Amino acid sequence: MAKQNLNGREIILELHPYGTVMKVTAMDVQTLTEISIQGPANAGEEILKRNAIKRLEYVLRKKGLIS
Numbered sequence: 001m002a003k004q005n006l007n008g009r010e011i012i013l014e015l016h017p018y019g020t021v022m023k024v025t026a027m028d029v030q031t032l033t034e035i036s037i038q039g040p041a042n043a044g045e046e047i048l049k050r051n052a053i054k055r056l057e058y059v060l061r062k063k064g065l066i067s
Contacts, residue, residue: 009066011056013049017041026052031065 010029015022022041026049027034035056039048060066 011053013052015045015048022048024048024052026056028056028060028065031060031063033060033063033065035059 012027012029014025016025017023020041021038022043022045023036023038025034025036033056035052037048037052037055039051057066
């Protein structure tokens with residue numbers, strides 16, 4: 001589990017490998033908004049984490065929780 005900040009928010013990241021696929025779950029602690037993405041396990045953790053954070057940011061913007 002890793003923690004990072006997105007515009008001052010605490011984000012919890014979890015990575016779970018399933019064979020050749022890596023599932024990444026990101027959750028915004030403040031709003032309890034959670035997303036999951038999947039990608040190739042050999043893509044590298046940093047790329048998968050960055051993509052999960054971008055997806056979480058997209059969902060938070062779409063819900064109107066951030067601007």
